[in-house]
Amino acid sequence: MPKITIDNLSFAYPDTSTEALKEIQLTIEPGEFVAITGATGAGKSTLLRCINGIIPHFQPGTLQGAVYLETSAGRSAVGRVSTPHLARYIGSVFDDPEGQIVSPIVEEEIAFALENTGVDPTQMDERIQHALDDCGIAHLRQHPTNRLSGGQKQRVAIAAALALAPSILILDEPTSELDPDGTEAVLHVLSELHRQRGITVIIVEQKINLLAPLCDRLVLMDQGRIVLEGPPRQVLRQADVFTQLGIELPVPARLMHALVKEGALPPLDSPGAPPVPLTVDEAYTLSQALLTGS
């Protein structure tokens, strides 16, 4: 299982005066679930493109520093690894469910990904079935892709990436075009892949209310830099940073900050402060404890 080390990474697109990424320093451990958020233009997608090798393999620009993949075979810079080799480790899913699917039938879409990377035809059937099972869409195997919902399409895209057996899954706003049911289904699949298969998940998402309870680490970016990163309960303590960047905190965290402001809870940096709630249930338990004085 590879570890990802991003060492002092800066990147500027051609003919631009400002860098899209500035001196990024980040290590992602094998099996971590990392959610990256931030305002529009913060550099989130550019960072993903540097991790999955789109930059520099397909997108030119000025790159300084490096992203390294560390495997049992050693450490190699993503920019120096061939893209077929990278595809063995990293699968990518993008925001547009329509644009990613090219085959008329679900099964063919997944077979297409396998054929493209020269997987032994005798292994295909099993690999397709596993990928569909993992994404909870085995029943859609023979389904026409043009009759899938957005959430189903994104799960097909995830299954196509998974069929190649990557240990790292990179997703750029995979739920941005989905309704709440589709969003929940996709995030549930990711959470299960992470929990049961130990897959590293790196996801760019605006919906931090949904991601905070699932991820191990939350990364907040602004203007090409990482401004906060750490376990979500720790990052969500910094309400002022979120406010400065115009990013709304999830409701449970907001409730807690309001209670601290009212003096109903001790300041977050004091020893008796309770942890920041990540879910409505946790916020409810916290409010109930205050009401009952327990």
Ligand SMILES: Nc1ncnc2c1ncn2[C@@H]1O[C@H](COP(=O)(O)OP(=O)(O)OP(=O)(O)O)[C@@H](O)[C@H]1O
């Ligand atoms: N192909 C490109 N050519 C030139 N500049 C680009 C290109 N892609 C992105 N940029 C610029 O790089 C900066 C970072 O963009 P990026 O797409 O990485 O941000 P983001 O945080 O993902 O934003 P969003 O949430 O809107 O997708 C922005 O200033 C953007 O305008």
